Amino acid sequence: MNTLLSLATRNNVLLTMAEFLDIEREAIISINKKDLNAYKGDDISMLDRLKVDDAKVDEMIAAAKHLASQEDPIGVERFSFKHDNGMQVYNKTASFGTILIIYESRPDVTVEAAGIAFKSGNKILLKGGKESLKSNLKIVELWHQALQQHNAATNWVEYLQFNRTETQAFLEKPTQKVDLIVPRGGERLIAFVKKHATCPVIISGRGNNFVFVHKAADVAIAIDIIINGKSKISACNAVDKVLIDESLPNKKEFINQLISKLTAAKIKVLGDEKIAENHQLEQISSNEIWFEEFLDYKIVIGEIASNVAAIAMINKYAGGHSSVIITKNEEEAKFFMENVDTAAVYHNASTRFTDGGQLGLGGELAISTDKLHQRGPIGLQHLVTNKWYVHGNGQIR
Template sequence: MPDYTIIFKTVKSATRKLMAADDAAIKETLASLVKISLAKIPFILSENAKDLALMDINDPKYDRLKLTEERILGICRELTQVQNLPTPLDRILEEKQLPNGLSIKKITVPLGVLGIIYEARPNVTFDVFALALKSGNGLILKGGSDADHSNRAIMSLVHRALKENSLPENAFQLLPPDRSATKALLEAVDYVDVIIPRGSQDLIDFVRQNSKVPVIETGAGIVHTFFDESADLDKGKAITFNSKTRRPSVCNSLDCLIIHRNRLQDLPKLVENLLDAGVTIFSDEESFPFISTHPLVQKAREEHFGTEFLSLKMSIKTVSNLEEALEHIGRYSSKHSEAIISENQTNIDIFLRSVDAAAVYANASTAFTDGNQFGLGAEIGISTQKLHARGPMALNELTSYKWIIQGNGQIRD
C-alpha cells in the first residue's frame, strides 16, 4: 500500500514551487495539454472503454463515465477557454494608506492544496487540473474505481504537459481508487487545505461527516421547475424537455415539474415530448388522471419527491398557487438549481427573491447551471453551501486572499 503521507508531503512541497510559476508558463502548459490530448484521443477512448466494459449500460453513471471523440473535443475547447482567461491571482481587492504611513493591500492568493474526491466522471480530471493550475493550487485527486483506467490515462497526459513546460509534476497527483486513500485524504490536515467532493449525495454526506479537512460541498441537484398559471405553453414545453433530456445523468437536470392546478388541462401537451423521449413520469394524485393513459406514467409515491433521479425519470406535483410551489421547493430542494416558467412578473420577482438555491431561473432551462455556460471556462463543481463559494466554482472561487503590509520602520505604541 502506498505511503500516502509521502505523497501528501510531496504535493505540498511542489505546490510552493508552483506558486512561483508565471501565467505565461501556465498558458503554455494548458496549450500543450490540448495538443497532446487531441493527438491521444484513441488512447483516451481505449482506456475509457476498459472502464465502460465493467459498468452496466443501464447504470445512471454510465453516461457520466462515457467519453467520446466529441466530448473530448469539447473538453479541449474548455481547456483553451481556461487558458485564455485572466489569472485570478495577485488581484488587488482593497488598498489603503494608514495615517501612520503603513501601506496595506488585500490580494488574491491560491487556496493551497486541493483534495478532490469524485466518482465516475473522468472529465473532472481534465477540468479540475486546468482550474487548479490556472489558480496556482496543488491538486490531489481521488477518483472512483469505476473510472480508474480513464483517470490514469488523463493524468499521464497531464504530467507530460507539465514536464514539457518545466512545471512541477508532483504538485498534481492521482491517488489509488482504494478506500484507504479516501480515509487518508480526509485526515490530511497538515497537507491539504480544502476537500471538494463531486458525486452522489451519499458521497457528499460521507465526506462531510468524516473529513478533518475543511469541506466545500458541491451538492447533489434535486431540481424543480414551476409551471405557473400564466406560463407560456410553448416555452414550458421546450424548457422542461431540455432540462430533463439534454443530459439526464447530470446534476442540473429536472427532477420534479410543479404545475399550477389551473393548467392541468395543458399537462398532456406539456409532457408529450418527454414521454416520446422515454421519460418515466411519477404523477401525483391530482395530475395523474390527465396523463394516466400513457404506459410511462405511474402514480407518485412520497419517495419520488426529493429524489435526484439522474436518469429519464421525473415526478409531477400539483399546487394551487405560488406559495405552495415555494413550500414544496423549500421542503425538497437541495439548493442547487430551481426555475419558474411564468408571464407574471410579480410572481417571477417573488420566486427569484424567495427561492434559496445557488442558481434560480425564470423562463430558462436549468441545464445552464455550468461553469462553462456561465462564462467561467470550466468548473470544479456546483457549490450549494453559502460560505466562501456558491454556484459554479471556477477560478475566482479557488482563491483566498492575504494582507500585504509595507512600512518604513513603524512600531505600535
C-alpha cells in the same frame, strides 16, 4: 511546498496539455473503452459520464486552451486602504494551496477541474472512481509530461490511487497538507467525505431541480424547458419535479400534452394525488419522493396553489441547485427569484444552463450547493482565498 509558478508557465503547461490531448486522442478513447467494458454496474448516469468520445476529447482540449487564455486569478486586488500612520494596506486573491477533488466516473474532470485548480495556483490531488481508473491515469500521465516540458514539478497534479478504506484514512489523517476538498458525485460520496474530512469541504453535485409553471405561463415555453431539463439525465442540472399552478388556464390540456411529450421521450411520469387521478398516472408512494434526485428517466408532476406555495415547497424539498418559474408576469418572477433558496434561479429558461461554461465562467471545478465560500458553478476566479499585504516603514501600534 510548491512555489507559485509564473503565469506564463501555468499557461504554457495548459496549452501543451491541450496539444497532448489531441496527439493522444486515439489512445485516450481506446483506453476509455477498456473502462467502459469493465463497468459492470447498472447506473446509467454513471455509464453516461464515464464515456470518452471525440466530442468529449474536443471539450477537454477547449477547456485547457480557454483556461490558458484567461486572466490570472491570483494577486487580484480586492480592497486597498491607506492607514493614518502611512501604512499601505491591500487585500489580494491568493491560492488555497492544495485541493483534493474526489469524483466519480468522469475522466473529463481530470482535465477541466485539475486545469482550473492548477491555473489558480493550487496543487491538485485527484481521487477518481475505480470505474474510470485507466482513463484517468492516462490523462494524468499527459499532465506530467506537460509539466515536465516546462520544468515544473509533476506533483502539481497528483493522482491518489486509493480504495475506500485508504481514502477514509487519508481524509482523517492526510499524509500531506490539504486546504480544501471538493467531492463531486452522488449523495453517498458527499456524506462519506463530510463524515471523515478534517478540512473544509465544498458540497457539490446534488440536483433535484424544480420547474414551477405559473398561471401566467407561456405553455409552449414551459413544455420546451421541462423536456430540455430531462435531455441529460446524468447531469446535476436536470429537472426532476414540476409544479403546476392549479389556476393555469386550459390546465388539463397542457398536462396531457406535457405527459405525452415526456412519455415519447421515454421518461416515466409520476403524479401527486390530484395529477395521478386526473391523468391516469402512477401516484407517488409518499412525499419523501420530493426530496429525491433521480438521475434517471423519471419525473414527478404535482399541482400547487400559488407562487408562495411553490416557493415553500421548493425551499423544503429541492437540492439547493436550480429552480425555474415559467411566467409572463415580471413581478411574480421577481418575487419567486428573490425568495427561492437555490444557487441558480431562472425565469423562462432551462436549468440545463447551470454550468460554468454556459454562465460565462469558461468552465467549472464543481457546482456548489453550499453558501460558503462560493455558490453555484465554481470557476477559475472563485478557486482562490485572499491575503492581506501590508507595506510599512517601521510603524508600530
